[in-house]
Amino acid sequence: MVEQAKRTLAYLCPSCRQSVAVERSIFQLAASANELPCPCGKSSLRVEMMGDRVRLTVPCLFCGKDHSVTCSSHAFLHEKVLAFSCAASGLDCCYVGEEGPVFAALKRLEEAVDKLEAQAGEKGTFLDELVMHEVLSEIKDIAQRGGISCTCGSRNWKLQVNYSSVDLFCADCGGAMRIPAATASDIDDICCKDKLVIHGQA
Ligand SMILES: [Zn+2]
Ligand SMILES: [Zn+2]
Ligand SMILES: [Zn+2]
16 A cells, blocks of 8 residues: 555646646645645645545646645545646646656646647737737736836836736836736736736845
8 A cells, every 4th residue: 555655746837837746645645735836936736635625726837827626535645647627728737646647647738738839839929819918908008007016115117928927027126926818807807907016025
């Protein structure tokens, strides 16, 4: 039974785009809430065992949001491989299971992502052109009203456009804020804001 006592968990880091796979003993997983960070330190997978359910909070490379998913503890601890997917993109964002099957699934996902990115390079730079266009024009409106600031007091900011999100950076303290730009609900979210406040590092 020794070989069954460990589980492998994997996800793709939205920040550095590397796949992150970690092994944890069932004992470690059950003992307390587990924070499984990417080596880059910018994202982490959270696992909480709650009686007969397990809740995972998965940072998602595709839509830039965290997904909260649950499954039964039995499946979590015993299935060969469990896949959790991103509702916005339909792609898998997290695997849990035995080391071999998890790595095989992760490899297939990496190939799918490479293919998607190659396609995106041909067709367009964004997951959803329309959503990105709307989100950027909302940010522009907010900026024109002077609504972008940082908690450090600065009003100097820089913008970086990503595949499915937009990052705002404070030019003074380096604080950052990510605005998802993947789905129609992301447009709704930013439409109702009259200001954007970057969380400063001070
Ligand atoms: Zn990372
Ligand atoms: Zn997602
Ligand atoms: Zn700042």
